Amino acid sequence: MIRIEELSKRFADVTAVNNVSLFIEKGTIYGLLGPNGAGKTTLINILCGLLPPTGGKVTIGNYDIRKNIHQIKEIIGVIPQDMAIYEDLSAYDNVKFFASLYGVRGQELKESVMNVLEFTGLKDAAKKYPRTFSGGMKRRLNIACGLAHNPEIIFMDEPTVGIDPQSRNHILESVKKLNKQGCTVIYTTHYMEEAESICSKIAIIDHGKIIAEGTNEELKSLIKDKSRFIVSMKTDYPVDTEKLSRIQGVLHVETLGNKVFIDNDRGVNNLTQIISYFIGNEIPVNNLELDVPNLEMVFLTLTGRKLRDH
C-alpha cells in the first residue's frame, strides 16, 4: 500500500528524515513511535504531500508521490497534530467544508458529515461552535474533519496530545473501528501505551532514522535478555542512582517519586545486591515487582534515552 524507499528530508544543515525505508501493508494500523523531534511529523508531511522530499521514493497505492500527488490526496485523510479547525464555523460546517474539498457534494455530503460526527461522538454538538468545546471535543472534531470523505488511508499525527483519558480512549477505539472498516491507518505517537494497544506494526523512529520495526512482540523480543525491577519506597527517599548503577548487571536506574526503576541484564542474578542497597541505606521498601518488557524499555535499550518525560 505504502512503499517508502531511502527517503530523506534535509532543512539547511538538519536532517529530519534520514534514509527511511518502510513498507506499510493495506489494512494495518502502522505506528510511528518516537520522542518529540524524532522526525515523525516531517515523515507524515512528506507522505501527505505537504513537503517535498530531498531524496528517495514514495509510492502510495500505485501512485508515485512526485508525479501523482493529486491522485494520492484524493485517497488519503490527514489528521494533523495541531488543531486545524475554524472556531467561527459550527462543527457541521467545519466537517462539511473539508469534505467538500474532496468533491463530496449534495446528499452524500450531508450524510457523510452526519455519519462522521456520530462516529466521533459529536452528533449532538453538530450545530455548536468549537469555541464552546472542551479540548477532547475539539480533538474529535479535528479527527472528524479528516474522515468525512471516506479516505482509504488515514494519517493521524499524535491525535491524543493534551486530552483527558476518556477522550483518548474514545479516539483509540475510533481508530480501531476505522481499521475494521478497511482503512489503513498510519499513527504517530510518543505514547508507547497507545502504540502497544492499537498498532499491528510499529516503527521506532529517532533522529529521523528507523531504529527498529516489527510487531509489538517482535520489538519486545529485542530486549528479551533484559528485565526491570520497580522498587516502591515508603516515601521519596533520596536514592544514589550512581551507586545502584555500579551493581553488576544493572543497566539503567531512574527514580520517579517514591519509585525506583532498575533495568537489568536478565542473565545476571543481582536481586540480593539491589535489596542490600536499600537495607544498607535504611530505606524502607513497600513493594518490589518485576516488570515485563515494553516499548519504553525497547526504546531505552536501543537509544540509551527515554521515549518521553514521565
Added chain:
Amino acid sequence: MNSLRIAWKYIKQNLKRPIALSLLIVSPVFLILILGLALSGVFSQGQVTIDMKIGYYCEEKGNLYAGFKMFLQQLDDFKVTSEETESIHAGEEKTRQREYQAFIIIDEKQKSLELVLNNNSGVQAGIIEGILNGFLARFDFYNLVFRYKPEALESVITSKEADFITHSSLNASRQPRAIDYFGITILTMAILYGSFIGSFGVIKEKSLKTLNRIYTAPVTRVQFLLGICLGTIIILMLQLLILLLTEKYLLNIYFGENVPVVIALLFCESIFALSLGVGIAHLLDNINAVTGILNGFIPCLIFLGGGYMKLPDTGLFKILSWFSPLSWVNKALYEIIYSTSHHYFFPALLFCLVPGIVLLGISTIKAVRRKTI
C-alpha cells in the same frame, strides 16, 4: 470549484462576524458624519458668494417676470438680495446712489432684460451679467419645452437638479460640501482598509493551521489564492454597495451623474486593496510582518490620498501623493462627479490595476513554483 468553496466559506466566516462588519460599514459612515459636520465651516469658505443687492422692474408681468422671480430665489445661495421697484426711475436712482449694484428692467414684449449699472459695480457687474445670460439661456430652454412639451414644463422647472445648462462656477449645488468631500475620501479609505480582509483570509488560515489541512486535500495553492481573492472581492463589493447606498440616500452625498463610472473606479480600487492584502500576506510567511506592513503602509497611502485631510497641491506633498493610488482615485472621482472631464480616470485605473496585477502575479508565480511536491 474548490476556489468557489473556499470563497464561499470565507464569505460565511466574515458575515458571521457582526462586529467586524459593522466596523467596516458603520465606522466610515460615523466618520463621514463627524468630519463632514465638524469641518463644514472650512468648506463653506470655498463656496462662491457674490454678496450684492439688485433691483428690478417689470411693466407688464408675464412668463419672463415669473421665471426671473424663481431665478432670483436660486440666487439666495450666493447671497444676492433683490428688491422690486415701483418705477424705472426709482430703480435707476437707487443704483446711482449705490444702494443697488445693478438694476434690471424686464421687458415682457421683447423678452429681454436691460441691465443698468453704476460706476462702482466693477467685477460684480461682470458676475451679474453672467448670471443674467445664464438665466436667459435657461429661460429660452423653458420656452422650447413649453412650445414642444408643455406638460413637462413644471417638472423641468421644479427639478432639484435643474442642470440643463451648467454654470459650474456659480452653481452652488456642484461645489462639494465637507460631507461630500469626506463622503468620497472616507469611502475610498474604507475600501483600502479592505486590504485587511484579504490579508486575514491568508493569515488566519496560516495561524489556525487550516491552510496545511486545505493543502492536504486536492487543492492547489493557486486555487486557494483564487478562492481568497474571490471571497474578499465579494465582501468588498458588498461593503461598497452598502456604503454607497447609505451615503447617497441617507447622507445625501452627491455622486454626480455618472454613477456607473464612479462604481467602476471604486471596483478597481477594491482590486488594488485585495491584491495588496492577499499579496503581502501570501508572500510573507511572518504574520506579524504582514500586519505591521499593512498597518504602516495603508495609513500612508490614505494620508497621501487626502483621506485624513486635504493636502496642499504644491511642494513635497504633491510629489508624494503621486505615488498613492488613492490620491489618483480621489482626484478622478471628484473630477467625474463635479465636472464632465475624465482626465484622471485612466491614470487612476492604471495606478490601481498595475500594482494589483503585479502583486497578485508575484503571489501566483510563488504559488505555482512552491509546489507541495
